[in-house]
Amino acid sequence: EDQVTQSPEALRLQEGESSSLNCSYTVSGLRGLFWYRQDPGKGPEFLFTLYSAGEEKEKERLKATLTKKESFLHITAPKPEDSATYLCAVQSRRLVFGAGTILRVKS
Amino acid sequence: NAGVTQTPKFQVLKTGQSMTLQCAQDMNHNSMYWYRQDPGMGLRLIYYSASEGTTDKGEVPNGYNVSRLNKREFSLRLESAAPSQTSVYFCASSGGAGNSNQPQHFGDGTRLSIL
Numbered sequence: 001e002d003q004v005t006q007s008p009e010a011l012r013l014q015e016g017e018s019s020s021l022n023c024s025y026t027v028s029g030l031r032g033l034f035w036y037r038q039d040p041g042k043g044p045e046f047l048f049t050l051y052s053a054g055e056e057k058e059k060e061r062l063k064a065t066l067t068k069k070e071s072f073l074h075i076t077a078p079k080p081e082d083s084a085t086y087l088c089a090v091q092s093r094r095l096v097f098g099a100g101t102i103l104r105v106k107s
Numbered sequence: 108n109a110g111v112t113q114t115p116k117f118q119v120l121k122t123g124q125s126m127t128l129q130c131a132q133d134m135n136h137n138s139m140y141w142y143r144q145d146p147g148m149g150l151r152l153i154y155y156s157a158s159e160g161t162t163d164k165g166e167v168p169n170g171y172n173v174s175r176l177n178k179r180e181f182s183l184r185l186e187s188a189a190p191s192q193t194s195v196y197f198c199a200s201s202g203g204a205g206n207s208n209q210p211q212h213f214g215d216g217t218r219l220s221i222l
Contacts, residue, residue, distance in 0.1 A: 004149065031208040032208035034210055034211075036213075041215070041216075042215050042216075043111070043197050043199075043213035043214050043215045043216050044150070044197070044213045045213075046210045046211075046212060049208070049210055051208065087149070087150070089149075089150075091208050094152060094165070094166075095152070095211065096149070097149030097150040097151075098149050099147055099148055099149045100149070
């Protein structure tokens with residue numbers, strides 16, 4: 001059965017304190033891995049797609065990487081506006097979402 | 108750029124009432140999806156439509172029906188609402204077929220409470 005596990009469930013950072021979010025997965029036939037950002041009261045907003053191990057994507061302070069078993073979302077020098085829930089989803093026969101990591105960045 | 112639009116944004120129902128959630132996309136996408144999101148759980152697929160005229164069950168279809176009205180619109184109906192259906196419902200669309208590797212784009216959800 002396809003499974004996606006995100007850790008930690010919640011993360012509190014000081015502004016400027018870099019860290020990483022983890023998404024580990026077990027799927028049969030990975031077609032793609034997606035990262036989304038979700039703000040309170042809003043729908044998930046697409047950030048990145050990764051298709052194969054070794055691939056990396058960057059956008060502002062965010063960098064996503066992929067191995068055969070997991071993906072990391074690295075946040076460099078975060079700002080309070082980076083506070084959100086970050087969702088990982090894996091596409092095989094269907095799209096399977098993790099439960100998300102709630103990130104709070106304090107100034 | 109509207110993207111995916113869902114109506115209503117909020118709704119309160121009594122047990123046994125029926126309701127239709129509406130979704131429309133303006134990105135000319137082939138595939139559309141309905142998810143529910145509950146605290147501590149990932150988004151779970153209710154139904155999807157890989158193309159106009161087709162619909163398929165997802166992970167949690169019981170108690171729901173869908174209609175793909177045309178390429179733009181995909182509605183979700185609760186025939187007899189139950190408290191277990193209290194949730195936030197999201198509609199999404201993507202450019203590829205139902206199991207493609209194209210990203211899905213989401214609306215802002217309908218918050219549904221069933222008393």
